[in-house]
Amino acid sequence: MKKNKLIFLLIFFFLSVLELYSQTGKKQIAEQTYQIPGMIYISSGEFLMGTEDGFDYETPKRKVFLPAFFIDKYEVTNSQFKRFVDSTLRTPPAHWKGGSFPKGEENYPVSSIAYYDALAYAKWAGKRLPTEEEWEKAARGSDARIYPWGNDWEKKYANVRPMLGFGKPKPVGSCPEGASKDGVCDLCGNVWEWTTSWFQPYPGNTKPDPNYGEKFKVIRGGSYRQSEVIAQTVRRDFLDPNALRIDVGFRCVK
Template sequence: MKIHASKLCALCAVVFAIAGGSILSAPGRQTQKTPPPPEIPGMVYVPDGDFIMGSSESFPYEGPQRRVFLDGYYIDANEVTNAQYKRFTDSTEHRAPAHWKNDEFDSTAADMPVVNVSYHDAQLYAKWAGKRLPTEAQWEKAARGSDSRKYPWGGFWQDRSSNVSYLFGLGGLKPIGILTDGKSPYGCYDMSGNAKEMTDSFFEPYPGCTVKNDKFGREYIVVRGGSYKTSKALATTYSRDIVKPDEIRPDIGFRCAK
């Protein structure tokens, strides 16, 4: 049997393509895609990848700016609320926040961030919920995205996007998630203002930081995001504040990760 030279060349090309796996659009055949991560109610997924952390133009302990890689993780879209924390205290008989009266919060505060809880309280809640507190880096990436934003919504300040104080120390908490213009790239709310948020990281100097700070070490936990009591200068994605693990404050809450 004779095979025409052109047909033989065509046949060889097909065999080579199949062997090399380069035929991607054959009838009935589709390319394999990585399935999306499963959805977890109330949480958003932050995919693996790197981001710019810190700032070299702010307070010395917030720099130097550097690139950090993180594996993918989930983080709460919102701060933990009084209503959510009440389910925890009812279930475990853990002590209620200091400002609740007779272990009950005001009915108007159900959807406001729970505050006046310590780092240890937040850890216990997270464990009860099958979660944990985010690291400082995880918190910042969830707020900042991969494009190095100064604020969760972008590079410039917007009054309608954050619950901060315009007369220092005045103001109050707002229900979670109502400032939709302040949403982060991954879908997190209130990562600028409302309640500061505890992380699971000690206040340590960043790699390459040469400034001295007597607060550096394992005595303080990093809190992030600013609050209704702080100015907008302290409500950036890279702003760092601190609290002792057993300290409670009326402007500090938390969100969880896993």
């Protein structure tokens, strides 16, 4: 009798595993066949967020689980933001002359955008802005990369500050070799990117910082004005949500 019961339990377990595998496979197939033009799919799962080697406000390193999401392959461009401005009559960036971006810069990342303008664009486009957790997972992947492409710095893979001066922005996608493992471009350098996250301590971080609270939004990715160290996937900075900085732009998620 005990032998029959054991056989029954083994068969039940085996069938349960097969069913779970089948359902998981069906879900993955369904997710992979659903695509959004101009966006990259980031699968659900855990990733390592934070570091033990950075600034105090970037610690500690911990596991974070996120559901699947889509993220723009590129930063939002001047031409994309111009369509939003024309459609909503929203005030264009201050450095645009005559209500439009400089000639020949249609594919440059839009910049000098306040957080709330980026938020309005995302809503108009049927999307939203990323949390900093989503941003870091898209950049870092599930294998805890230092840079989107891997752990070794490659100068031609990102638009960051040169040895002399501050550099300048480039059209989005100018450094395709620096894409993340999923194919997201310009997550390192070019322009900083807004997130929806307030600048708060990470869970488990008890070190005080006068800038914590609901005063500043987290920006990610570095820019052409910072070195490659500041553009690493774990780096975070903060900014007044009303600030207009020439090296800050954004991308959307869905």
